[in-house]
Amino acid sequence: MTNVSETIDSISSTEQAKTDTLLAPRFYRTDYQSLNGLDISSVRREWDSMMEEFRRDINHEHFRKQVDFDGEIHEMTDELRQEFMDFLVSSITAEYSGCVLYREIEKNVDNPDIKELMGSMARDESRHAGFINRSLKNMGVAVDLGFLKRAKKYTYFRPKFIYYATYLSEKIGYARYITIFRHLERNPEHRFHPIFKWFEEWCDDEFRHGEAFALIMRANPHLLRGHNVLWIRFFLLAVYATMYVRDHSRPQLYHALHMDPTEFDYRVFDITTAISRQVFPLTLDTDNPKFRQGLEKLRDINIAIEAAKQRGGLLARLTQGRLAAQAALVFARLYVLPTKRNDMPDNVRMAPAW
Ligand SMILES: [Fe+2]
Numbered sequence: 001m002t003n004v005s006e007t008i009d010s011i012s013s014t015e016q017a018k019t020d021t022l023l024a025p026r027f028y029r030t031d032y033q034s035l036n037g038l039d040i041s042s043v044r045r046e047w048d049s050m051m052e053e054f055r056r057d058i059n060h061e062h063f064r065k066q067v068d069f070d071g072e073i074h075e076m077t078d079e080l081r082q083e084f085m086d087f088l089v090s091s092i093t094a095e096y097s098g099c100v101l102y103r104e105i106e107k108n109v110d111n112p113d114i115k116e117l118m119g120s121m122a123r124d125e126s127r128h129a130g131f132i133n134r135s136l137k138n139m140g141v142a143v144d145l146g147f148l149k150r151a152k153k154y155t156y157f158r159p160k161f162i163y164y165a166t167y168l169s170e171k172i173g174y175a176r177y178i179t180i181f182r183h184l185e186r187n188p189e190h191r192f193h194p195i196f197k198w199f200e201e202w203c204d205d206e207f208r209h210g211e212a213f214a215l216i217m218r219a220n221p222h223l224l225r226g227h228n229v230l231w232i233r234f235f236l237l238a239v240y241a242t243m244y245v246r247d248h249s250r251p252q253l254y255h256a257l258h259m260d261p262t263e264f265d266y267r268v269f270d271i272t273t274a275i276s277r278q279v280f281p282l283t284l285d286t287d288n289p290k291f292r293q294g295l296e297k298l299r300d301i302n303i304a305i306e307a308a309k310q311r312g313g314l315l316a317r318l319t320q321g322r323l324a325a326q327a328a329l330v331f332a333r334l335y336v337l338p339t340k341r342n343d344m345p346d347n348v349r350m351a352p353a354w
């Protein structure tokens with residue numbers, strides 16, 4: 001039976017997914033014509049073997065498996081339930097945002113390599129989003145994906161920004177899923193929801209998606225040189241900082257998993273940094289104490305912004321403006337911290353398996 005409170009829950013989850021904040025996953029459009037011109041002939045051999053894997057579609061059945069939601073979900077406090085739902089809603093938005101972007105590119109390009117790749121990745125992301133929606137439905141809420149596609153605001157990103165940002169979010173997605181999966185494999189008593197059991201095969205999909213963007217960038221090495229290095233540095237920092245602040249806004253979720261969000265995030269940074277050496281000419285020094293202090297400052301500022309939002313009113317809006325300027329300054333300081341040059345030889349370019 002769908003009761004009124006479930007309907008309201010569904011509407012508010014869709015609203016939450018639709019809301020644009022700096023930290024929420026976004027929806028993107030790009031210049032499809034310039035993707036038509038992508039030439040991947042210099043990485044043809046690796047490209048073909050990757051596409052062969054996409055065609056084999058080994059995870060075809062994985063996301064159709066029956067889940068015993070009722071038998072496996074632990075009792076949750078209200079706070080945990082709320083944070084877990086936030087986590088699911090932001091995950092489904094990210095998965096669906098990937099699905100929509102890849103599907104739009106597939107529809108709008110003629111380049112056969114890019115068209116087939118985008119079709120395969122859209123297929124995977126739609127399965128991921130669908131699976132999260134099954135979990136949300138079981139908790140009495142659901143995100144209306146069709147509505148989200150029509151109502152969410154789209155941000156235009158130049159193709160090279162799509163490559164940097166999407167590459168990183170696929171690889172960081174892989175690193176997150178595999179780290180949580182391995183932790184719960186060792187400590188199954190903390191697996192409070194069955195969705196975490198799906199993460200191993202899931203992360204293989206994200207890993208493969210990241211490899212596709214790595215090949216696109218390697219086939220077009222100008223994307224990795226000159227002033228583009230400054231953009232790469234920017235995206236690395238933006239993606240890492242966003243993840244850190246967002247994860248620390250869900251303390252109950254990590255408490256229930258018996259994970260420390262700071263330790264978890266630095267583990268994810270380490271994995272992502274090691275992988276990203278397959279393409280990026282530099283990595284961030286996430287062990288630098290100034291880097292760590294900077295992320296903590298961003299986290300404090302985010303807490304203060306949220307508190308000001310709750311208060312509402314003119315004074316709170318002014319405070320929010322001041323805090324946003326402070327955050328921009330901290331971000332700029334983090335941006336100019338020394339980075340590490342990637343000296344990995346050009347012939348070793350496959351990402352390490354974790
Ligand atoms: Fe995905």
Ligand SMILES: [Fe+2]
Nearest residue numbers: 098170206209
């Ligand atoms: Fe993906």
